[in-house]
Amino acid sequence: MMAEASDTLKNLSHSSSKEGEPSVEAQFVEESAGATSREHESRQSYLKGFRLSLCLFLTNIEIPIVTTALVSITNDLGAFDRASWVISAYLLGYVSVLIIFSKLSDVFGRKLTLLAVVLIFAIFSGACGASQTIEQLIVFRAFQGVGGAGTNSLATVILIELVPSEKYAKYTSAVSLVYSLSLLLGPILGGAISQYATWRWIFLINVPSAVAAAVVLFLTIPNGFPYHGVPRHERPNGGHTLSRASLRRIDYIGTTLLLLSTLSIVAALEEAGLRFPWKSAYVITLLIIAGVGWTVFLLWERRVTLHAKVQEPVFPWRFVQSRVWVGMLLTVFFLGAPFFATNFQLPQRLQIVNGLSPTDAGVRVIPFTLAAPLGSVLAPIVCKVGKVPPIYLVIFAAVVQVIGFSLISTLPYSKTPIAAQYGYEIIAGFGCGINITLLILMTPFSVQARDKGAITQFRVMGGAIGLAIVTAVFNSLVRGQLGGQLSSAELNALLTSPATITTFPPDVQETIRVKFADGYALQAKVLAGLAAGQIPASLLMWQGKQIMV
CATH class of the missing domain: 4.10.860 (DNA Excision Repair, Uvrb; Chain A)
Known part of the structure; x- marks a missing residue:
């Protein structure tokens, strides 16, 4: 019976096929082979995406893991008054080359350029860990930022090249998960390492991790990517990436x-x-x-x-000529300031004002660092499943940020953090996380492929300038209010190393902590104002037919 059924099926398949056309059986085999090929290709894309995500994790964790350890680092090096430079230097290194590396990869190839920047990141991570002065650390951090920027930029570009535009939302959520882990683990690891070992391991641990990542990338990324499947004579420049004309593009x-x-x-x-x-x-x-x-x-x-x-210009004039793109860049600029500055100032407040250990401070920052990636993951899902235009959520998130940072600015001085602080952190972090992902997600639908890196560059630039603004505000207030109560030598010693607080009489210690709390509250007010800048900026993105993802 089985044999007869098989023969009948074959006869039917042959009789139903016209001359010159493949049989049903042949079509089935061909479709199965195609499905298997597509499944294999999909698996390979996911594996490559996972490996690239490891690179993104290493560079993304560099901000949150260092911020929690900054008090320990600057106490050791005697330079708390220059703590913000340790973060700013990394961000400036980022800003300076973020766009350039994507163009250099067009010249030298994605694989070679990515390997180079990963190794730059590893080398200067080691140099940061060996720094003996704050000046050395700041300089090495800038070069570490160069490597981090290149790694982030190229890993993002390659991830985009791996998938079609209709899968951007899915992959953006996956990358957001990596970003989430870095934000969540960074403060805890930074606090634990600086408390139980030495802060130097925060940087030194990057060396073997980055080298291992470079080896894996070398073995798995095809030579000539993304043109590895194209005949050499059909590739740009005939397959020869390095040329005088290519270098002139920069x-x-x-x-x-x-x-x-x-x-x-x-x-x-x-x-x-x-x-x-x-x-x-x-x-x-x-x-x-x-x-x-x-x-x-x-x-x-x-x-x-x-x-x-x-x-090719770093800032093409077509940006200025597009109202939507101007609005997007301004929105992401005003987003960078509150996001990066909060990662910087929250752990400091907890350690200096509340007297917590680095590990405890890292744990108590979790509401912000967990809410931000939660917003990043949920936002694309809401847009995709609910068919909600992203611009609606961008405006909503900006309002949420203003509320969150305004509430943080009302925190009174207390020896232990009040419970409401964690709720305020969640509100502010959730608003930041939504816009971090949505503005990246909207980019491919708004600009040319070569301009995609501008969003990250402007967010980091906003972070560097915003961090400088809140630092100036804090320094001016604290120096002004403590200048009449402490001698010049005592004030300089305090601002150089907050650990000296314990050397003052109890009543003076209380006064110092109150003034520091006032400084951090003022910073939060400034951040609320910067977050509010996203609202008019995002309205510039309004269109008759909204972007859908």
Whole structure:
């Protein structure tokens, strides 16, 4: 019976096929083979995505893992007053090369460039761990940021090239999960390592991890990616990536002007009210350089965009000509400030004002670091499943941030954190997380593929400048309020190493902690104002037909 049924099926399949067409059986085999091939290709894409996500994890964890350990690091090096530079230097390194590396990968190839930046990250992580002075640490952190920026940029570009646009939402959620783990584990690991070992391991542990990641990438990423399946004569430049024409595409002058302008304004704000008065020649000169630099930068980018035949601008003038894209860049800029600054100031407040250990501080920051990735994961799902235009959630998230940071600014001084603080952290973090993911998710539907890196660059730039602003505000308030109660030597010693608080009489210790709490509350007010800047900026993104993902 089985044999007869088989023969009958074969006869039916042959009789139902027209001459010259494959039989039903042949079609079935062909479709099965195609399905198997697609399944294999999908598995390979997921595996490559997982390996690239490991690189993203290493670079993303560098901010939260260091912020919790900053008090320990600066106490050891005697430079708490320059603690923000340890974060700012990393962010500035990020800003300076984030876009450049994606263009360099067009010249030298994705694989070779990614391996190079991962190794740069490993080398300068080791240098950070070996630093003997705060100046050395700041310089090495900047170069570590260069490696981190390249790794983040290229891993993101390759992930985008691995999947079609209809799967962006799914992959964005997966990458958000990696980002979530880095935010969640970073403060805890940073606190635990600095408390039970030495803060140097925070950087040194990156060396074997990054080297292992480089080896895996070397073995798994095909040579010539993403053109590895294309005949060499059909690839760009005939398969020869390095050429004089390719190198001319890079906007070296624009990159230099961007870095100089950002560095000048960050340096002015970081040092104003601390080492130099606001009216000093140092601060005024840097602010003038920043203003002139930004002006020249914009004029240069306009010239390159309109007249250059080969060179690709860092900030294409088409950004200015698109209301939606201007709104997106401004929104992500105002998002970077509260997000990065909160990761910086919350652990400090918990350690200095509340007297918690680094580990305890890391644990109590979890509400913010968990709520942010939760918002990042849920937002694309709501947009995809509920058919909700992302712009609605972007505006909603900005309002939520304003509420959260405004509530944080009302926190009174107390020896132990009040329970309401954790709720405020959740509100602020959830709002930040929503917009971090949605603005990235909307990018492929708004701009050309070559412009995708601008979103991350502007968020990091906003973080660097925002961190400098809240640092200047904090320094001015604390110095002004404690200047009449402590001698100059005592105040300098306190701002150099907060551990010296315990050397003062109990009543003076109480006063110092109250003034520090006032400084952190003022910072939160500034962050609420910066978060509010996202609302009018996001309204610029409003369109007759909204972007759907």
